[in-house]
Amino acid sequence: MIRLTAITRVFRMGDQEVRALNGIDLDIASGEYVSIMGPSGSGKSTLLNVIGLLDQPNSGRYELDGSDVTDLSETERARVRREKIGFVFQSFHLVPRLTAAENIELPLMLEGIAPAERTARVDAALDAFDLKDRAHHRPAELSGGQRQRVAIARATILRPTALLADEPTGNLDHRIGTEVMELLEGLHHAGTTLIVVTHDRELGARAHRHIAMRDGEIVADEK
Amino acid sequence: MNLRDTLTLSLQTVVSYRTRSLLIVLAMALGVAAVVVLTALGDGARRYVVGQFSSLGTNLVFVLPGRAETSGGFPGAALGQTPRDLTLEDARFIAHLPQVKRMAPLNVGVAELTSGGRLREVTVLGSTSELLPIRHMKLSQGSFLAHGSERSAQIVLGSTLAHEFFPDGEPVGQRIRLGDSRFLVSGVLAPQGESMGFNSDEIVIIPIDYAQELFNTNTLFRILVEARSRTDIEPAKAAIAHALKLRHDGEEDVTVITQDAILATFDRILRALTLGVAGIAAISLAVAGILVMNVMLVAVAQRTSEIGLLKALGAPAADIRRLFFAEALWLSLAGGAIGYALGNLSAWGIRLAYPTLPAWPPHWASLAGVATAILTGIIASLLPAARAARLDPVLALSGK
Structure with a gap:
């Protein structure tokens, strides 16, 4: 499903070039559960951003679901992100002015789905993520675990093929973090491709495939 | 994102930043009200003078001794020598x-x-x-x-x-x-x-x-x-x-002036005066426009990570541009409407206080005031909206 060939991403820091990704070749099949681990600055987040089409590689080729997405325009990449990718962030990234339900509704709004259907789908999501009684609370009134559940509900409301999580438990305590991971794994069992970036060994070990990165290169890839 | 959602979402934003929005709306409203009131005064003065002059009589021709250098002026100008x-x-x-x-x-x-x-x-x-x-x-x-x-x-x-x-x-x-x-x-x-x-x-x-x-x-x-x-x-x-x-x-060696010529002169002078004060009032609207631009730029900076999130959720640049655009539109619409009401209320107050002065704001001025408010708001939002739309999603998400 995801095929990266010789992907390179170079950042310029003053007069220095930093190779965040240095010739990455990677195949991830549909329905896989992959963890990407490595020290900070190893390029794991950049890799996730490239997979999620948030970032564009300087060279190399990226195929998603059988089509070349390397050179898509910004508008087309936005559409692919909307339809195929769900992001879960360490800091949740909820819109503070909007209630839990409205945050979950955002992707449906961007997709241009009719209000009646939106309400039905948001209600179903609130049910599924056990947020029914928090629907009309703003993020500030929610606990960390609830916030991440809202974020996950939002990321999956359009049923993306791939769910990309960047340190999803980084801001949560161990118990809540485990709950969130179980929730993500449940989505994986339902068929979603799950890619988790973490530097937490225990968390990384839960995945079925472990990719280790260092200095912009994949140094280990074990199933 | 469709138009209705864009408008609803931006209205929600406007409402939630209450103080900020109120201040901008106030600035806009004062500008529009100034245009309405000042043109009401200017046009009221014109109507007053023209009305007074018409009441002097109809089809009048005035004969003055002496030849004023410039013919067609106000009778008082004929203070020249009388041969x-x-x-x-x-x-x-x-x-x-x-x-x-x-x-x-x-x-x-x-x-x-x-x-x-x-x-x-x-x-x-x-x-x-x-x-x-x-x-x-x-x-x-x-x-x-x-x-x-x-x-x-x-x-x-x-x-x-x-x-x-x-x-x-x-x-x-x-x-x-x-x-x-x-x-x-x-x-x-x-x-x-x-x-x-x-x-x-x-x-x-x-x-x-x-x-x-x-x-x-x-x-x-x-x-x-x-x-x-x-x-x-x-x-x-x-x-x-x-x-x-x-x-x-x-x-x-005599000056002959028609009432119409004098009337037309007064009318012209006072119309120009009205336009002049309208122009001065419009400057305050331009200032309000700059205020809108400044506040919108701050909003883009404040909401950088939110813009990054919208991009991550798959919002195309055009959607983000339109969201900020709509936000400015709401602010200037509210400012225009409140200013229009405020201006008309003040004009009413003036008419109440000075019954002889027909201080009715001319329609073109009210319309131009509100339109200028909306237009400056829209123009002022172009730069911030474009800046928001251009943000790099990865940098934006990290709040940079």
């Missing part, structure tokens, strides 16, 4: 021109009015019976100067003077002294109040011959001429000028 005086004979000659319906010669001066121990300096108009219809004056009692009786010592009193000199009696038929002569009160003018800075309630009118005697002169101050019809105004003007030139040995 040859305008005389009563000139006036009588004009009266026979075919385009002239009627004519009233005019002399103006100040004299002492005394009766029963009361004494006062008053403005004296010397004229003929024709003055009443030409100037659209009305009487409350008695009769005006009798026709063809310039030699009888009659006097018509302004209403204030009639009250002051005869507080409890019938003024008509009474005798009153003006200067050194005694006059018989034939009538009292109806109260008219101030007109063109001239209070006709505090004047007296006497026959022209007595006035010339009183002021020891044989010249005229003005000749008021009423043309037969609107289309006769210009021919009458030409005929008068021609006739007087002939009478004055071929020298063009």
Whole structure:
């Protein structure tokens, strides 16, 4: 499903070039559960951003679901992100002015789905993520675990093929973090491709495939 | 994202940043209100002056002694030298021109009015019976100067003077002294109040011959001429000028102005004045526009990570641009609407406080004020919206 060939991403820091990704070749099949681990600055987040089409590689080729997405325009990449990718962030990234339900509704709004259907789908999501009684609370009134559940509900409301999580438990305590991971794994069992970036060994070990990165290169890839 | 969602979402944003939004709306509203109020004042002044001037009479042509360098100006401009005086004979000659319906010669001066121990300096108009219809004056009692009786010592009193000199009696038929002569009160003018800075309630009118005697002169101050019809105004003007030139040995030493020309001049000047104050008020709208731009730029900086999130959720640049655009639109719409209401309310207050001033904001000004507010709001949001749309999603998400 995801095929990266010789992907390179170079950042310029003053007069220095930093190779965040240095010739990455990677195949991830549909329905896989992959963890990407490595020290900070190893390029794991950049890799996730490239997979999620948030970032564009300087060279190399990226195929998603059988089509070349390397050179898509910004508008087309936005559409692919909307339809195929769900992001879960360490800091949740909820819109503070909007209630839990409205945050979950955002992707449906961007997709241009009719209000009646939106309400039905948001209600179903609130049910599924056990947020029914928090629907009309703003993020500030929610606990960390609830916030991440809202974020996950939002990321999956359009049923993306791939769910990309960047340190999803980084801001949560161990118990809540485990709950969130179980929730993500449940989505994986339902068929979603799950890619988790973490530097937490225990968390990384839960995945079925472990990719280790260092200095912009994949140094280990074990199933 | 469709239009309705864009508008709803941006309205939600506007409402949630309450203080910020209120301040911008206030700035916009004050700008629009300033345009509405100032143009109401300007246009009110124009209507007032034009109305006052129209009330002087219809199809009027004024003849002034002397040739002002610039013709067509305000009568007061004719303070130049007078090579040859305008005389009563000139006036009588004009009266026979075919385009002239009627004519009233005019002399103006100040004299002492005394009766029963009361004494006062008053403005004296010397004229003929024709003055009443030409100037659209009305009487409350008695009769005006009798026709063809310039030699009888009659006097018509302004209403204030009639009250002051005869507080409890019938003024008509009474005798009153003006200067050194005694006059018989034939009538009292109806109260008219101030007109063109001239209070006709505090004047007296006497026959022209007595006035010339009183002021020891044989010249005229003005000749008021009423043309037969609107289309006769210009021919009458030409005929008068021609006739007087002939009478004055071929020298063009009088100024003939039509009421329309003066009216048009006033109208033009006051319209320009209104436009001028509207322009000054519009500057405050431009300032409000810059304020909107500044606040929107701050909003983009504040909401960088949110913009990154929207991009991660798959919002195309156009959606983000439209969201900020809509936000500015809401702010300026609210500002425009509130300003319009505020301006009209103030204009209403002005009309209430000064009933003689018809301070109605002209429609074009209200419309232009609101439109300028919305337009500046939209223009001011272009740069911030474009900046938001251009943000790199990865950097934006990390809040950079």
